Amino acid sequence: MFRISKSDYVLGIKCPNALWFKKHRKDLQPEMNQAVLDNGTAVGELACNRFPGGVRITAKPWEEDAITQTKTAVDNNAPFIYEATFGTDTGEYCAVDILRNNNDGTWDIIEVKSTSSPHDYHILDASFQRFVLTHCGIKINKCFIMTFNPNYVRHGDIELDKLFDLHDVTDKLQDFDTAQREIARLRAILDGPELGIAISKAKCSNFYECGYKCHCWKDVPPYSVFDAFRGASADEIYAKYGADLHNVPADMRAKQMHAGDIESFLDNTDIVNKDILRDFTNKLHWPLYFLDYETIMPAVPMFDNSRPYQQICFQFSLHVQRTPGGELKHYEYLHAERGTDPRPGLIKRLIETIGDTGSVIVYNQSFEQVRNSEMAIDFPEYADELNAINARMVDLLVPFRERGLYRPCQNGGASIKLTLPAFVPEMSYANLDIHNGNEASTQFLDFMSGKLTSDEALQLMQSLHEYCGQDTIAMVRLLDVILGILQCQN
Ligand code: SF4
Secondary structure, three states, X not given: OOOEOHHHHHHHHHOHHHHHHHHHOHHHOOOOOHHHHHHHHHHHHHHHHOOOOOEEOOOOOOOHHHHHHHHHHHHOOOOEEEXXXXXXXXXXXXXXXXXXXXXXXXXXXXXXXOOOOOOHHHHHHHHHHHHHHHHOOOOEEEEEEEEEXXXXXXXXXXXXXXXXXXXXXXXXXXXXXXHHHHXXXXXXXXXXXXXXXXXXXXXXXXXXXXOOHHHHOOOOOOOOHHHHOOHHHHHHHHHHHOOOHHHOOHHHHHOOOOHHHHHHHHHOOOEEOHHHHHHHHOOOOOOEEEEEEEEEOOOOOOOOOOOOOOOEEEEEEEEEEOOOOOOEEEEEEEOOOOOOOOHHHHHHHHHHHOOOOOOEEEOOHHHHHXXXXXXXXXXXXXXXXXXXXXXXXXXXXXXXXXOOEEOHHHOOOOOHHXXXXXXXXXXXXXXXXXXXXXXXXXXXXXXXXXXXXXXXXXXXXXXXXXXXXXXXXXXXXXXXXXXXXXXXXX
């Protein structure tokens, strides 16, 4: 008999294939993201402090002793039980983050999630927990999902009652019979042979991107109907013609918003629209300032004047070019003092180096612009200068997104990680220690949290210098490509 946990339940409802793989094909197990797991554990422990004076179950949820410890805590009428673990005689089990004693013979389930609001799969998760606990004879009054309060602003010590929001989801849960039926359905699937794999754009990215995609999607080409068509219509086209765009009739291809991408792929030709490129370059005013930020997003605000999951800038790279084709000068800021707020030093350095005139070129404007607007609110003494920088911003993504320039190898995207290798193939992120913004963020958070030795911290600073500088040089080179194309015509 398979044991079924709350995550098995949620996974099986999302996709039976995924649950079947989890139990029968250990060789396909997706890698767990350790940083995400660590964050979840830290948040769970902090959330327990919101309800002090409880009893913690120390055995792991899959160990029999966890159930014994929980039974003792319930019998002793503990006010709160953290990681309260229950199991049915039919093999379903769960650990409740916080079980609250109402002292009237009933208990409340409080499930802690590291998000800013409850999601649909949290409701399934809580439904399963209520089923298991009810099955074990625990009378449940209410179920809550506890999330971060996105509006909480830290001032001084963390105020746990304000940091977290409690959402009463009792009325949204599946009832006992429905949960029981779902469990029976999943058990029948698990006891049967491997199912035919039914991939779907909507399902495979529902809740979260499925970890079994590299197996189920292995025959889907890098650019397919799933890239070229939207949501449900992609699934319909796939069901009829398969994933390969060569098999989709021309009239259906022509109806797509980015029909040009599909034809570019099928004919293996570039898209060049000089009007779009010229519209873009007409907006530029020299000197040009190529700007890029790196950020961390701590779940629990680390600094005053910051909110849960707020993007905190800790580094900028700025390449300056005074005349077309002229020399490049590089400026940067990288916060190197552990435990202190990077933003005041970064803002001061930015204002000193970015001048008063000339275009500020970024790639995907909303990111840098929103960071500046947030810093203008959090540090109002610099609001005028930060808002003035925003007013000078020009987005280099626009000519690529509007298909002024496109290569089939972009596979329908226009991010700098796609346009750079397409148009400046000699520049690559592959040889750098840090390959993307997520890695930069995770490693800098490790530094700020004191997880790195001093040698590791030194190495990280060097890697961050190289990575962030590469992003702004990449923008310079992409603009050179655009200017070169327009010059050829003249
Ligand atoms: S990739 Fe899609 S079909 Fe495969 S297990 Fe995941 S959700 Fe199911």
